Amino acid sequence: MGFELAEAFRWELPEVIVYPTGGGTGLVGMWKAFDELERLGWLKRTGRPRLVSVQADGCAPIVKAFEKRFSNQ
Numbered sequence: 554m555g556f557e558l559a560e561a562f563r564w565e566l567p568e569v570i571v572y573p574t575g576g577g578t579g580l581v582g583m584w585k586a587f588d589e590l591e592r593l594g595w596l597k598r599t600g601r602p603r604l605v606s607v608q609a610d611g612c613a614p615i616v617k618a619f620e621k622r623f624s625n626q
Contacts, residue, residue: 554579555586564590565597574606577615 559566566587574580583604590596608616 555583556590558583559587559590559596563597564595566600566602569603569605571605571607574608574615575612577606580604580606 558570570583572580572583584601587596587601591599606615608614
């Protein structure tokens, strides 16, 4: 998905990407793709977009892990 976004935006990444995520692996994959494109010199500017992750109530493992982590302190 990261490669497709970069190509669709003509190798200039947007400032922010809002991504509906389940477990978060798509975010990791996009970050890795952007890193690879930067190393190849394909991106017009270096700087990564801010990634905003959103989750539905019925599928929110990242939110649940975050809440569990901070409720135990």
